[in-house]
Amino acid sequence: MLLEQFEYHLIEMRLAHADKRCIWHPYTQMEDWKKWDNRVIVGGKGFYLIDNEGRRYLDGIASMWCNVWGHGKNEIVSKMSEQLRTLQHSTLFGLASAPSITLAEKLLKFSRGMQSVFYSDNGSTAVEVAMKMAVQYWRNKSRPKKTHFIALEHGYHGDTLGAMSLGYIAKYFRAYKPILTKVYRAPSPWDKSPSAKSKANIVNTCIEQTERIIMKYGYGCAALVIESGAQIAGGGIIYEKGYQRKISDLCKKHDLLLIVDEVATGFGRLGNMIEYLAQRSTPDIVCFGKALTGGYSPLAVTLTTAEIYNAFLGNYSENKQFYHGHTFTGHPIACAAAIANLDLYKRHNLLQKIRENSHYLGRRLEEVSRSPIVSSLRHKGLLAAFELHNNKKPINYMKNKEPIQYFIMRESMKMGVFLRSLANTMIVIPPLAIPRRDLRTLLDVQLRLLQKIEQDSK
Ligand SMILES: Cc1ncc(COP(=O)(O)O)c(C=O)c1O
Numbered sequence: 001m002l003l004e005q006f007e008y009h010l011i012e013m014r015l016a017h018a019d020k021r022c023i024w025h026p027y028t029q030m031e032d033w034k035k036w037d038n039r040v041i042v043g044g045k046g047f048y049l050i051d052n053e054g055r056r057y058l059d060g061i062a063s064m065w066c067n068v069w070g071h072g073k074n075e076i077v078s079k080m081s082e083q084l085r086t087l088q089h090s091t092l093f094g095l096a097s098a099p100s101i102t103l104a105e106k107l108l109k110f111s112r113g114m115q116s117v118f119y120s121d122n123g124s125t126a127v128e129v130a131m132k133m134a135v136q137y138w139r140n141k142s143r144p145k146k147t148h149f150i151a152l153e154h155g156y157h158g159d160t161l162g163a164m165s166l167g168y169i170a171k172y173f174r175a176y177k178p179i180l181t182k183v184y185r186a187p188s189p190w191d192k193s194p195s196a197k198s199k200a201n202i203v204n205t206c207i208e209q210t211e212r213i214i215m216k217y218g219y220g221c222a223a224l225v226i227e228s229g230a231q232i233a234g235g236g237i238i239y240e241k242g243y244q245r246k247i248s249d250l251c252k253k254h255d256l257l258l259i260v261d262e263v264a265t266g267f268g269r270l271g272n273m274i275e276y277l278a279q280r281s282t283p284d285i286v287c288f289g290k291a292l293t294g295g296y297s298p299l300a301v302t303l304t305t306a307e308i309y310n311a312f313l314g315n316y317s318e319n320k321q322f323y324h325g326h327t328f329t330g331h332p333i334a335c336a337a338a339i340a341n342l343d344l345y346k347r348h349n350l351l352q353k354i355r356e357n358s359h360y361l362g363r364r365l366e367e368v369s370r371s372p373i374v375s376s377l378r379h380k381g382l383l384a385a386f387e388l389h390n391n392k393k394p395i396n397y398m399k400n401k402e403p404i405q406y407f408i409m410r411e412s413m414k415m416g417v418f419l420r421s422l423a424n425t426m427i428v429i430p431p432l433a434i435p436r437r438d439l440r441t442l443l444d445v446q447l448r449l450l451q452k453i454e455q456d457s458k
Contacts, residue, residue, distance in 0.1 A: 001324055004125045006454055008412040012040060012042065012053065013052070014050030015040045015042075015306055016038055016039075016040050017041060018050060018235055019038065020033070020034050020038070020442075021409055024348055027052065027172075028252050032406065034395060035451075036113075036410075037047045038058075039051040039052065039053075039055070039265050039413065040052040043101075043272040044059070044070075044071025044072060045070075045071055045072055045433070046070045046071065046072070047059055047071070047431055048070075048071070049308045049367065049418065051218070052070070053099075053221065054234070055074050056416065057413055057414075057416055057417060057418045057439055058416060058417040058418065058441055058445075059071070059418060059431060060412065060417045060418050060427060060445075061418060061419060061420050061427075061429055061430075061432075062192075062295065062430055062431040062432070063384070063431075064290075065232070065264055065269075065290055065291075065429050066289075066290035066291055066293075066294075067291075067294070067295035067431040067432075068267070068291050068294040068295055068341060068344075068350075068431060068432045068433055069074070069294050069341075069344065069431070069432075069433045070431055070433065070434075071115060072336055072342070073296075075340050075343070075344055076293075076294050076296050076337050076340040076341055076344070077196055077296075078337045078338050078340075079337065079339065079340035080297070080333050080336050080340070083099060083189050083332050083333050083335075083336035084333055086332075087332050088332070088333065089328065089332060089333075090332065091329070092119065092323055092329045092330040093329075096334055096430075097330060097335075098172060098332070099330075099332045099333075099336045099339060100119060100330035100332070100334035100335050102299075102335070102339055102344075103178070103240050103335045103338050103339050104116075104117035104242070105118075105212035106339065106342055107288070107301060107303065107342075107363075108303070110273060110274055110275055111277075111303050112274075112277055113282055113283075113285065113332070114286060114296060114304060114394065115304065115305055115306040115309055115400075116154070116161040116202060116303070116304055116306075116309045117301050117302075118133075118301065118302045118303075118304070118322070118324075118371070119214065119299070119300070119329045119330035119331075119335075120185075120206070120287055120300045120302065120326055120329060121298045121299065121300060121328055121329075121331075122260045122298050122300050123157075123158050123163075123263035123287065123289035123290060123300050123328055124157070124158025124159050124160040124163040124301035125160060125262070125300060125326065125403050126130060126261075126263060126287035126288065126289050126301060126302045127157045127160070127162065127166065127225075127259075127261060127263070127287055128158075128160050128161075128162045128163060128283070128324075129287075129302040129324055130160045130223075130225070130259045130261075130285045130287055130325055131149065131166070131222075131225075131259070132162075132224075132301050132323075133285055133302065133304060133308060133322065134149075134223040134259060134285065135147050135222045136312070136320075136322065137222070137257065137309055137312075138222050139313060140311045140314075140320045141311055142271065145219075145220055146219075146220060146221060146222045147182075147221075148181075148183065148184065148217065148219065148220050148221045148222065149165070149181070149182075149183045149184070149222060149223055149225055150184045150185075150186055150213060150214065150218065150221050150223075150224040150225070150259055151166040151167065151168075151184075151185065151186070151220055151222070151224070151225045151226070151259065151322055152185070152186050152187070152188045152225075152226055152227075152231065153182050153185050153186070153187055153188045153190075153234075154169075154188040154190060154231050154234030154235055154237055155167040155168075155188070155225070155226065155227060155229070155231055156169060156232070156233035156234050157225065157227070157261050157414050158263070161176070161179060161180060161181070161265045162181060163234075164176060164180055165180040165181040165182075165183050165253075166183055166225050167233070167234070168183065168185075169234060170179070179276060184213055184217045185207065185213075186210040186224070187205075187210065187215050187241055188206075188231060188237055189202050189203060189206045189237070189239055189243045190202075190231075190235070190237045191299075197433055199240050200240075201244065202240055202243075202245045203240045203241075203242055206243065207243070207246045207247070207250065209365045210250060211223075211254075211362040213221070214250060214251075214254045214256060215444065218255070218256050219256045221256055222256075222257060222259035223225075223251075223256055223284070223285070224247065224250075224251050224256050224257075224259070225259040225261065226244065226247060226258075226259075226260060226261065226279050227258075227261045227262075227263075227265060228244065228260045228262040228265050228266065228275040228276050228279065228281075228286075229244065229262075229265045229269075229270045229275040229278070229279055229380070230265055230269075230270060230274075230380065230383060232264045232265070232383065232422065232427065232429070235422065235423065235425050236378060236383065236384070236385020236386075236422075236425060236427050237378075237385075237402075238270075238378050238380045238381075238383070238385075239279070240242055240300055243281075244260075244276070244277055244279035244281045245279060247281065248280075248281035248283065249278075250280050251284075252282070255272050256325075257284040257285060257308075258281070258282070258283045258285075259284070259285045259286075259287070260275075260276045260281065260283035260285070260286045260287070261287045262274070262275050262276060262287060262288050263288060263289040263290055263300065264290055264354055265286050265383075266288045266290075266291065266292075267288070267290075267291040267292065267432070268345070268350060268351055268381065268382070268432050269289065269291070269349070269382060269383055269429070269432065270349060270380045270381035270382075270383060271354055271358055271380065271381030271382075272351070272353050272381070273345070277378065277422045280396060282306065284304065284305050284308055285299065285302060285303070285304050285308060286303045287301070287303075288300060288301050288303070288305075289301075289442070291341075291432060292338050292341070293334055293337040293338045294337060294338075294341035294344070295431075296337040296341070297331070297333060297334035297337045297338075298331075299334035299335065299337070299338055300333065308337050313323055315455060336387075337413040348431055348433070349444055350432065353433065354381060354382055354432055354433075357381055357382060357434065357436065357439055358380075358381050360380065360436060360439065361384060361428070361439065361443070362379055362384065364386060364440075364443040365377055365386075365428075367385065367412060368443075368446065368447065368450065369386070371378075371447075371450045371454060372396075372454060373388050373389060373390055373395065373450065373454050373457060374386050374387070374388065374389075374434070374450065375387045375389050382428075382429070382430055382432060382434075383427070383428070383429055384427070384428040384429075385425055385426065385427050385428070386425070386426050387424055387426075388404065388421075388425075388426060388450075389424070389452060390422040390457040394423070394424040395424050395453065395457055396423055397457050398453075398456050399457070403423075404423065404424055404453070405421045405423060406421070407419065407453070408421045408426070411449055411451060411452060412445055415448060415449075416445070417441065417442055417445040418439070419445070419446070420444075420448070426446075428442070428443075428446065
């Protein structure tokens with residue numbers, strides 16, 4: 001037995017070594033990565049990830065914001081395996097496939113106002129699809145000059161070319177600017193510490209400025225694009241009530257399509273199944289991804305209204321059809337995962353559980369807010385964000401010059417939780433069905449981390 005364990009350990013050490021030799025990790029300075037004692041995740045059980053040495057880490061960021069039920073959820077795994085035995089993959093180019101139809105019907109049932117579903121593989125491509133649809137919609141309507149976009153400051157929509165153009169974060173995307181498409185920027189409804197009085201002002205000022213931009217440039221634009229309910233990667237900015245509805249009204253008034261990106265906020269993150277409905281906005285095109293499959297398989301969808309869909313109908317020779325598709329469009333196994341996931345939402349009344357945990361999170365955040373290095377705390381559903389500051393200056397580095405996000409990852413893992421920050425912005429974004437005891441652990445670790453950062457910054 002001991003010998004077996006030793007061999008296992010050697011195999012896993014070899015894996016860690018091979019990772020450093022072969023893998024290029026996303027958003028990672030590989031020079032640093034090569035120096036770290038990295039963990040290789042070899043398993044997942046419940047809400048925990050298990051590394052090559054058998055250590056367990058609470059999946060504190062929901063595997064990049066997509067995990068719902070933790071790992072190994074029987075109902076999803078067995079539906080995926082069943083599908084795997086029945087049909088592994090069959091294309092949607094010229095053929096239909098059963099799971100994609102069942103899932104589309106389910107999605108349209110609760111996405112009021114939408115009429116058709118276009119499949120892709122991830123959030124970024126769902127956004128690319130939305131952009132292409134918007135531009136071609138106007139072309140098909142004989143208004144081919146509407147080709148640009150309006151999007152928000154601090155927005156993020158993914159890493160493909162169109163998505164980067166929309167969600168332009170200079171630090172990330174400066175190098176690619178020469179190949180990005182034209183996007184006009186409207187202000188984000190962002191005030192770090194709004195007083196009750198200024199909250200209404202933020203919405204009104206933002207809407208006024210956005211309308212000015214629309215009046216100036218909207219004629220040449222196909223659509224205005226916003227994240228639904230909150231901007232997450234751009235800093236965990238939660239919209240004030242009424243903002244998204246007013247943006248939606250502006251688009252209608254000025255003949256612009258509204259594309260709503262619910263990739264990160266749909267399916268419960270902010271306490272609502274469908275955020276655009278909760279916001280009382282009426283988009284023309286909506287993107288979902290991440291939690292759609294419970295985080296078990298890559299899949300995304302772009303939903304459109306009948307008005308958009310119908311504009312692509314016509315005689316073949318008119319060339320109005322939508323020229324987009326991927327090898328794995330509507331992948332049966334991913335669709336089976338999504339169907340099982342959505343059934344579980346209903347069976348477990350997940351939205352109610354999210355709301356209860358959201359109250360608990362709110363109470364624990366009061367403790368967080370007492371830390372002298374924490375400012376601008378905001379929270380909705382199972383999303384919270386706050387800034388780390390020392391003497392009003394952002395804490396981007398520890399005293400030894402280590403970037404704070406490295407410190408947070410390393411130290412949280414030592415305490416048995418995997419957490420990541422966006423530089424000095426701490427985002428709390430756990431798996432959506434996280435049990436109370438694990439949420440408690442996550443917040444306990446968060447508080448201990450804050451103490452460590454505070455000590456370092458003295
Ligand atoms: C709002 C939003 N849109 C799109 C994306 C891109 O999704 P993906 O990483 O699956 O391409 C993300 C990813 O974080 C996101 O937060």
